[in-house]
Structure formats: C-alpha cells, structure tokens
Amino acid sequence: MTTVDHLRQVRLGNLRTVLLALVDRPGSRADLAARTGLTKATLSNLTEPLLAGGILVEEPATLAGMGRPSKPLRFHPDGPVAVGAEINVSHLAVETLGLDGATLERRLVPADMRKASADEVLDEVAGLIREVTAGMNRRLLGAGLAIPGVVHDGAVIRTPNLLRLVGARLAEGLGERTGLDVQVDNEANLAALAHLWPRHLAGEDFVHVTADVGIGAGVVLGGEIYRGVSGFAGELGHVVIERNGIRCTCGSRGCVERYAGLDVILREAGRRRLDSLRKALEAGDAKALGAVRKAGEALGVGIATLMNLFDVPTVVLGGSYAVLYDHLRESVQSEMDGRVLAGGERHTRLLGSPLGEFAVVRGAAGLITRRAVQQPERLFA
Amino acid sequence: MTTVDHLRQVRLGNLRTVLLALVDRPGSRADLAARTGLTKATLSNLTEPLLAGGILVEEPATLAGMGRPSKPLRFHPDGPVAVGAEINVSHLAVETLGLDGATLERRLVPADMRKASADEVLDEVAGLIREVTAGMNRRLLGAGLAIPGVVHDGAVIRTPNLLRLVGARLAEGLGERTGLDVQVDNEANLAALAHLWPRHLAGEDFVHVTADVGIGAGVVLGGEIYRGVSGFAGELGHVVIERNGIRCTCGSRGCVERYAGLDVILREAGRRRLDSLRKALEAGDAKALGAVRKAGEALGVGIATLMNLFDVPTVVLGGSYAVLYDHLRESVQSEMDGRVLAGGERHTRLLGSPLGEFAVVRGAAGLITRRAVQQPERLFA
DNA sequence: CTCATTCGTTCAATGCTTGAACTTAGTCTG
DNA sequence: CAGACTAAGTTCAAGCATTGAACGAATGAG
Numbered sequence: 001m002t003t004v005d006h007l008r009q010v011r012l013g014n015l016r017t018v019l020l021a022l023v024d025r026p027g028s029r030a031d032l033a034a035r036t037g038l039t040k041a042t043l044s045n046l047t048e049p050l051l052a053g054g055i056l057v058e059e060p061a062t063l064a065g066m067g068r069p070s071k072p073l074r075f076h077p078d079g080p081v082a083v084g085a086e087i088n089v090s091h092l093a094v095e096t097l098g099l100d101g102a103t104l105e106r107r108l109v110p111a112d113m114r115k116a117s118a119d120e121v122l123d124e125v126a127g128l129i130r131e132v133t134a135g136m137n138r139r140l141l142g143a144g145l146a147i148p149g150v151v152h153d154g155a156v157i158r159t160p161n162l163l164r165l166v167g168a169r170l171a172e173g174l175g176e177r178t179g180l181d182v183q184v185d186n187e188a189n190l191a192a193l194a195h196l197w198p199r200h201l202a203g204e205d206f207v208h209v210t211a212d213v214g215i216g217a218g219v220v221l222g223g224e225i226y227r228g229v230s231g232f233a234g235e236l237g238h239v240v241i242e243r244n245g246i247r248c249t250c251g252s253r254g255c256v257e258r259y260a261g262l263d264v265i266l267r268e269a270g271r272r273r274l275d276s277l278r279k280a281l282e283a284g285d286a287k288a289l290g291a292v293r294k295a296g297e298a299l300g301v302g303i304a305t306l307m308n309l310f311d312v313p314t315v316v317l318g319g320s321y322a323v324l325y326d327h328l329r330e331s332v333q334s335e336m337d338g339r340v341l342a343g344g345e346r347h348t349r350l351l352g353s354p355l356g357e358f359a360v361v362r363g364a365a366g367l368i369t370r371r372a373v374q375q376p377e378r379l380f381a
Numbered sequence: 382m383t384t385v386d387h388l389r390q391v392r393l394g395n396l397r398t399v400l401l402a403l404v405d406r407p408g409s410r411a412d413l414a415a416r417t418g419l420t421k422a423t424l425s426n427l428t429e430p431l432l433a434g435g436i437l438v439e440e441p442a443t444l445a446g447m448g449r450p451s452k453p454l455r456f457h458p459d460g461p462v463a464v465g466a467e468i469n470v471s472h473l474a475v476e477t478l479g480l481d482g483a484t485l486e487r488r489l490v491p492a493d494m495r496k497a498s499a500d501e502v503l504d505e506v507a508g509l510i511r512e513v514t515a516g517m518n519r520r521l522l523g524a525g526l527a528i529p530g531v532v533h534d535g536a537v538i539r540t541p542n543l544l545r546l547v548g549a550r551l552a553e554g555l556g557e558r559t560g561l562d563v564q565v566d567n568e569a570n571l572a573a574l575a576h577l578w579p580r581h582l583a584g585e586d587f588v589h590v591t592a593d594v595g596i597g598a599g600v601v602l603g604g605e606i607y608r609g610v611s612g613f614a615g616e617l618g619h620v621v622i623e624r625n626g627i628r629c630t631c632g633s634r635g636c637v638e639r640y641a642g643l644d645v646i647l648r649e650a651g652r653r654r655l656d657s658l659r660k661a662l663e664a665g666d667a668k669a670l671g672a673v674r675k676a677g678e679a680l681g682v683g684i685a686t687l688m689n690l691f692d693v694p695t696v697v698l699g700g701s702y703a704v705l706y707d708h709l710r711e712s713v714q715s716e717m718d719g720r721v722l723a724g725g726e727r728h729t730r731l732l733g734s735p736l737g738e739f740a741v742v743r744g745a746a747g748l749i750t751r752r753a754v755q756q757p758e759r760l761f762a
Numbered sequence: 763c764t765c766a767t768t769c770g771t772t773c774a775a776t777g778c779t780t781g782a783a784c785t786t787a788g789t790c791t792g
Numbered sequence: 793c794a795g796a797c798t799a800a801g802t803t804c805a806a807g808c809a810t811t812g813a814a815c816g817a818a819t820g821a822g
Contacts, residue, residue: 006810007778010387014779030800042779044802061787067799068787150723158723205610219690226602228692229586230727235689238722241624243682252685252720301624304633308616309600309690311609339633341619342531342539346611387779388808395809411769423810425771442818448768449818 011046014038015376018046022056023101023198023373028070047073055079055099055379075100080372080379083133083143083180084365085125086187087170089113089161089213092121094128095358096136097365099372101198105132106358114161118168126177141372142181144364145174146190148212152231154184160249161213183367188234189225190363191318192218194355196225197366202351205312209236209303210319211262219310237261241301259298262320265291274320281327289327296328300335307340307348318353319360325352392427395419396757399427403437404482404579404754409451428454436460436480436760456481461753461760464514464524464561465746466506467568468551470494470542470594473502475509476739477517478746480753482579486513487739495542499549507558522753523562525745526555527571529593533612535565541630542594564748569615570606571744572699573599575736577606578747583732586693590617590684591700592643600691618642620683640679643701646672655701662708670708677709681716688721688729699734700741706733 017036021027027035029043038046050056050073057076061069079099086093092111096104107128113121125145133140147170149159159165171182192208195201202208204223210216215237219226227233237257238250245254258264262274268291271277280288303315317325317332333350337343353359372378398417402408408416410424419427431437431454438457442450460480467474473492477485488509494502506526514521528551530540540546552563573589576582583589585604591597596618600607608614618638619631626635639645643655649672652658661669684696698706698713714731718724734740753759 006391007776010391010778028800039780040801041781041803045779061800063788065799066789066797068785068801069789070800157726217690221607229694230692232722232727233690233692235692235722238689238720239686240622240682240720243622243679250720250722298624301621305620305686306690308619309598309614309687311611311614311616313610339619339621339631341613341616341631345538346613388810392809409769420811421770422772422812426809442769444819446768447766447820449770451769 012376014042015046015050016374018043019050019099019373019376022073022075023099026059026072026074028062028072030070032073049380053380078138080139080141081133081136082141082365082368082372083129083178084146084190084361084363084368085129085143085174086146086190086361086364087113087121087125087162087165088146088148088187088360092124092128093358093361094125094132095361095365096132097362097369099369101369103358103362104136106361107132108357108361115164117164118170118173121162121165122170122173122177126174129178129180140180141378142183142368143174143178144190144367145170145182145184146187146360146364147184148187148214148216150231151184151186156184157231183371185364185367186216186218186227186231187212187360188216188218189227190218190361190367191353191355191359192220192316192363193225193366193370194359194363195316195318195353196220196223197363197370201354202314202316202349206314206316207234207236207303207306207310207312208316208318208353209299209321211260211265211321212319213261213263215257215261215299215302217306219312221310221312236302236306239302239305241298241305256298256302260295260302265295265324268294274323278323281324292324292327293331296331297335299328300332301339303332304336304339307336313347314349314351316351316353318355322353322355393757395423396427396431397755399424400431400480400754400757403454403456404480407440407453407455409443409453411451413454430761434761459519461520461522462514462517463522463746463749463753464510464559465527465571465742465744465749466510466524466555467527467571467742467745468494468502468506468543468546469527469529469568469741473505473509474739474742475506475513476742476746477513478743478750480750482750484739484743485517487742488513489738489742496545498545499551499554502543502546503551503554503558506555510555510559510561521561522759523564523749524555524559525571525748526551526563526565527568527741527745528565529568529595529597531612532565532567537565538612564752566745566748567597567599567608567612568593568741569597569599570608571599571742571748572734572736572740573601573697573744574606574747574751575740575744576697576699576734577601577604578744578751582735583695583697583730587695587697588615588617588684588687588691588693589697589699589734590680590702592641592646592702593700594642594644596638596642596680596683598687600693602691602693617683617687620686622679622682622686637679637683641676641683646676646705649675655704659704662705673705673708674712677712678716680709681713682720684713685717685720688717694728695730695732697732697734699736703734703736 033040033043059072084095093108095106150157175182208218217234217236219234238255240254242254246258248255269288414421414424437454440453465476474489476487531538556563589599598615598617600615619636621635623635627639629636650669
C-alpha cells in the first residue's frame with residue numbers, strides 16, 4: 001500500500017461519512033460539516049467532484065434568517081440508480097431505487113417458478129429489468145438479486161423450493177443478460193436490509209422474520225447483516241422447539257417451521273391462500289384464529305431462543321407474518337415474555353413490518369445503493 | 382478531529398498491525414515489513430518508540446546465510462504485564478500474562494463464594510493479585526475480571542449463583558484495592574477469548590460452551606467476542622429444546638440447562654463432584670455413562686439450534702464439558718449431524734478445549750493484553 | 763580481499779485535512 | 793437607504809505519516 005493509498009483511504013472514508021449524512025437528509029456544506037465533524041473546507045473539497053460527477057446537486061439558496069443563505073446539497077435527481085430483483089416461488093419482482101432512497105419504478109409479476117429452469121427465470125427477470133429501466137437516462141449502479149435460499153460467495157447453495165436454481169450461476173447469468181454488475185443474496189437478509197437501509201426502521205440490531213414456505217430470519221447486528229461463515233445464519237425455521245416433535249424435511253425433528261410455517265397455518269385453518277386466511281381472521285373465524293394463535297406460540301418459542309442467543313432488542317415480523325401480525329402478536333409476545341432471559345429487565349420489542357410485499361426487492365436494490373455509498377469510489381467509475 | 386488526529390489514526394493502525402504480527406511471532410524489521418505490507422522505513426520508524434519505551438527488545442543478530450544479519454524484535458521480557466482474575470462459585474483464580482502470551486504466575490484457590498459479600502470477595506482477589514505481582518518489577522497494564530454472570534457496561538446485571546455480587550461495582554472496587562484499571566466480563570466470553578488470543582485455537586468463528594451450574598456460551602464472530610446489545614448473547618443454557626419440558630428457574634420450560642447442566646449430570650449419575658464422576662466414567666460405570674450420554678443429547682440439540690442461527694463452523698466444549706469430552710462427544714455430535722441444516726455439506730467441528738481449568742482466568746488477562754495491542758497508545762501511557 | 767547480499771536508516775516527495783483569513787450574500791438596524 | 797452584522801463557502805500555508813530510492817552497515821562466498 002502506497003502512502004497515496006493511505007491518504008486516499010482517509011479521503012474515501014470521509015466521502016462515505018458525507019454520503020451517509022446525505023442519505024439521512026440533504027444539507028448545506030456548513031450543515032454537513034457540523035453533522036460529520038469535518039471542516040467546511042474539507043466539505044467544499046469533498047463535494048466538488050460529487051457535484052461535477054452528477055452525483056449531487058446544489059439546490060437554489062434557501063433563505064433562512066441572517067447570514068449568507070445556504071445552498072443545500074442533495075442527490076442528483078438524474079443521478080445513478082440501483083436495480084433490485086426478486087425471484088420467488090410464486091412471483092418475480094423488480095424495483096429501481098435512487099441513492100436518496102426514492103423508489104422509481106416497481107413491478108410484481110405473479111408466476112409459478114417451481115418448474116422453471118434457471119435460464120427461463122433469468123430471461124423473465126432480465127425482461128422485467130429492461131421494462132423498468134427503459135427510457136431512463138440514468139447510470140445503473142448494478143442489480144441486487146434476491147433468492148429464497150442460501151447463498152454463499154454469490155453461489156446458490158440451497159433453494160428447497162426452487163430446486164432448479166441450485167448451483168446455477170445466477171449473478172453471471174443475469175449480468176450477461178442485462179450488462180449489470182449483479183449481486184445475489186438471500187431474501188431473508190434482503191428483507192432485513194430493507195428495514196435498515198436507506199432508513200432505520202427498527203434500530204441497528206434486530207432480526208427480521210418472514211414466512212413463506214420456510215421460515216427465514218435476517219439478522220442485523222450493529223447495523224450490518226450477519227450472514228455467518230457459510231451463509232446459513234438465521235435459519236430460524238430449523239430451530240428445534242420439541243426435540244422429539246414432528247419430523248422435518250431437513251432431517252431433524254421439532255423444527256419451528258413444522259409448527260409455524262405458512263403452509264402449516266393455512267392447512268390448520270383450512271385455507272388455501274393467505275388472502276383467504278386474512279379474510280377469515282377478519283371475520284372472526286375460530287379455526288383460523290386458533291391456527292394462527294398456535295403458530296404464534298411455536299414461533300414465539302423459536303424467537304425467544306433466538307433472542308437468548310443473539311440478544312437483539314427488536315424482532316420484526318415481515319412477509320406473511322406482517323399480514324397476520326395483529327393475530328400473531330399476542331401469542332408470540334407471550335412466549336417471548338415467558339422465555340427470554342430477564343425479558344422484563346431488557347426492553348424487547350416486537351414489531352410488524354411497515355413495508356409491504358416489496359420489502360425483499362427493495363432490500364435487493366438497497367444492497368446496491370448501500371454498496372455505492374460505502375465504497376464511494378464506485379460512484380466515479 | 383484534526384488532521385493530526387487523522388494521520389495519528391493511520392499510525393496507530395499500523396502500530397497495531399505490527400504488534401499483532403509480533404504476537405504471532407518475533408521478527409526482524411525487514412521480516413515484519415514483509416509480513417505487514419509496510420516498508421522497512423516505516424518499520425524502523427514505528428518500532429523506534431516501542432524499543433525506547435521498553436515494550437520491545439532487539440535480540441542479538443541472528444546469523445542466517447548471506448547478507449547483513451537481522452536483529453529480531455520481540456516483546457521485552459520485562460515489558461508490561463496484564464492480570465487476570467476469576468471469581469467463581471467455588472474458587473478464585475489469578476494469572477499474570479505477558480504481551481507475548483507467556484503465563485508468568487498462576488493461583489487457583491478453592492473457596493465457597495456463595496455466601497461472601499462483594500467486599501469480602503474483592504479483598505480476597507486483591508490479596509491474590511498482590512501475591513502474584515509482588516516483587517515483579519514490570520508495569521501492569523490492568524486487570525480483567527471474570528464473573529459467572531451477565532455483565533453490561535461494566536455492571537454486573539445477573540449472577541444466579543453469586544447473588545451478593547449483583548449490582549456491586551466490582552471494577553471500581555477491585556481498582557481501588559489494586560490501583561489497576563479493571564475490566565469486568567462474563568466468564569463464558571473470557572473462556573472463549575482464551576481460545577482466540579493470543580493464539581487462535583479454534584479459528585476466528587466459533588462458540589465455546591461451558592457448564593458450571595448453568596450453561597454459557599462465548600460466541601466469537603469474525604475474531605471478535607459477540608456480546609449482544611445488553612450482554613445476554615450466547616445464553617445457550619436457556620435455549621428451549623422441549624417447549625413443554627421441565628420448568629426452569631428462568632421462568633421458561635425445557636431449557637437445555639435442565640437437561641445438560643452439570644448439576645443434572647451429577648444427580649443423574651449419582652455423584653457429588655465432577656472428579657468422582659470422571660473416575661466413574663473411566664471405570665465404565667453404566668449409570669454415569671448413561672447420564673453423560675443423555676446430557677450430551679440435550680446439549681447437542683441446543684448446539685444444533687445455535688449453529689442454525691450463528692452458522693459458525695466450530696464448537697469448543699470447555700470447562701466441565703472438556704473434562705467429560707470423551708464421553709459427551711458422540712451423543713453431541715450425533716444430534717448435531719442430524720439437526721444442523723445441511724450439516725453434511727458444511728464442515729462443522731466439535732472440539733474439546735485444550736486449555737485446562739485456567740481458561741477463564743487466562744482469557745481475563747488476555748482481555749487486557751489484547752486491548753493494549755489493539756489500542757497501542759495505551760502502551761505509552 | 764573483493765563482490766554479492768541482505769538489513770536497516772536517511773531524506774525529499776506526496777497528498778490529505780486543518781484552521782485561519784478572506785470573500786460572498788444575504789438580514790437587520792437606525 | 794447605508795452601514796453593521798451574520799453565516800456560508802473558498803483559499804491557502806502548515807502539518808504529518810508513509811513511501812521509495814539512495815545509502816551505509818554487516819556478513820558470506822569465492
């Protein structure tokens with residue numbers, strides 16, 4: 001590493017600090033200097049290339065009291081954009097996201113992907129991306145791709161419900177089709193990321209729990225997604241709550257998934273689709289209410305175990321669980337209260353996700369905008 | 382932050398890099414330059430104050446082949462020293478540790494601490510520290526203090542088996558008695574640290590599991606102890622394995638601790654002390670073997686759950702479990718094999734701790750030497 | 763004894779942030 | 793309306809840790 005590199009590191013670190021402050025909210029150079037602890041001089045210096053490069057714009061002066069009026073800086077409305085894409089069992093989704101956190105376009109296409117080959121799926125996704133980016137004259141930073149399965153080093157290791165994707169080189173495949181730099185990750189991680197970036201919706205230590213066919217948890221520790229050494233972290237679905245319980249497809253017994261998975265809830269409630277279950281719950285259907293309550297109890301046991309290991313203050317219920325939140329809440333919370341060690345003294349929160357069905361795809365796009373901010377050199381490439 | 386600070390940060394970071402390389406093994410300036418990626422010039426510059434300050438020594442030239450012989454640098458044999466101390470239910474322990482990782486002195490004193498007040502315990506510990514450091518003409522970097530309980534921000538929050546310590550200001554108390562800068566932490570964390578520092582004994586992602594009265598896990602992620610937001614991380618003892626199982630003192634049911642705690646094993650085996658159990662196992666006592674096997678099964682379920690959440694490749698069994706390792710191994714491993722998701726494809730290891738009963742106190746001292754290396758400015762204070 | 767080799771030191775150059783001085787662009791007061 | 797005041801933004805010399813190249817030192821090989 002040359003000295004120049006050392007100094008460049010300092011500069012890039014400061015650039016990151018400034019960009020993070022801007023993601024939080026726009027601000028003049030003086031304001032940013034105050035917020036970041038850098039000097040006005042450094043801020044002029046750092047922002048100059050960002051303005052020249054079309055990353056930021058200087059707004060017309062704001063007249064606010066005495067002194068020379070400030071000219072707030074914010075992300076350029078025609079600045080770079082990230083693409084998020086989601087491949088799921090029963091739908092595909094795509095979204096475009098600006099550095100300022102604004103969603104530009106969205107598509108969600110219901111489609112049964114279980115039988116589709118990797119190539120077929122990628123063709124579809126690439127088509128959607130083309131639709132969403134067509135006519136948009138903004139630089140594309142890359143694409144995040146969400147998969148319902150375990151991803152490690154960009155490779156799809158395990159997708160219990162989309163078996164034809166296992167081992168496929170999805171990042172390369174989508175990259176070739178779209179010309180974008182593609183980064184693949186687990187949908188649970190990306191749904192969690194959507195609650196962290198660009199806005200903190202649940203602090204910077206939390207676990208986001210979703211149910212689809214399986215149950216997945218996205219774990220956020222210290223403001224970073226925790227993936228574990230091989231991408232298997234947060235497999236809440238296979239936390240054991242009854243060691244001699246129901247057999248699980250994973251080979252174990254008594255996994256949470258067997259008691260609180262969406263398929264189990266629907267079966268117990270005698271419904272086929274989440275929507276129908278929701279209506280039954282609203283109508284006060286006893287069978288539906290009971291099924292959800294029972295699932296909540298099992299989920300609560302698993303979450304309590306998770307909290308005893310990770311010690312995070314917040315659990316967010318997302319995806320299908322967010323839809324069922326009002327009816328799940330009580331039973332989940334009650335198990336947590338009874339089982340989290342010293343739960344009374346610690347302040348633990350259970351939240352329903354405020355993001356809708358676009359959480360995953362938003363997180364996928366956020367993966368890319370976040371990377372661009374954290375590695376500002378990418379913005380100048 | 383002034384510019385000077387920025388640059389000083391770079392310098393301190395490089396100093397840390399160099400010291401870490403030296404903890405690994407001694408080396409000449411040229412060797413260290415090669416290992417750290419810095420230049421010889423920088424190494425001369427960085428090591429100069431360390432030599433002047435008595436932190437390092439230059440060994441007499443080593444004749445090894447052609448060229449000017451190198452003068453290896455290593456930690457000064459009379460350099461600074463850290464103290465580790467452990468307060469436990471049935472013993473106290475103290476150790477002194479050099480920056481090079483060499484243990485200088487050790488004491489382990491059996492003593493029933495259950496009834497003792499905080500002041501009484503601290504007086505004892507301070508006495509032991511005085512014994513161990515008496516006549517030693519080396520600067521003391523501080524003391525690490527291990528407690529069997531939950532610690533957060535230096536405060537003892539929960540010590541189920543040493544109730545008189547709860548809320549006590551242990552760090553201040555021991556600091557006043559010894560004149561040392563004292564840092565308190567959980568024994569499970571410190572036992573884990575002993576496997577990470579100054580030598581990696583189990584990689585840099587692992588969980589260290591101990592049993593005393595309770596079961597505690599020290600979680601190491603990416604080479605750092607993971608404590609959670611309020612110090613409750615790694616409470617493996619209260620992971621639920623049978624949701625309608627045995628009632629636990631924590632208020633929950635079916636906690637691992639109720640099936641695999643040392644007290645449970647001893648009771649089931651009809652023994653009063655670990656030593657007697659060990660002899661019974663060696664003699665092939667069926668009751669003892671059965672008790673340990675059953676505990677191993679329960680522990681294995683808990684560990685499998687832990688691995689499904691943390692995704693670490695290695696689990697180290699320490700403390701009493703290390704003593705029982707040969708007889709626990711099979712049942713623990715078998716549950717892990719059956720329950721860790723994709724356990725076959727991931728490479729998971731179960732190890733018995735190579736450190737003896739001094740693991741905790743060594744970790745306590747290591748906390749201090751590690752801090753000194755990571756914050757090299759402390760070495761010059 | 764001379765040359766090759768490796769270790770360690772010296773020194774000018776580099777490029778970043780800084781703080782202070784300065785310029786700019788407004789509001790406020792009388 | 794003019795001059796004082798205030799705050800934003802810019803300019804510039806100073807300070808600092810690393811670097812790379814040149815240099816001096818210490819030994820082995822022939």
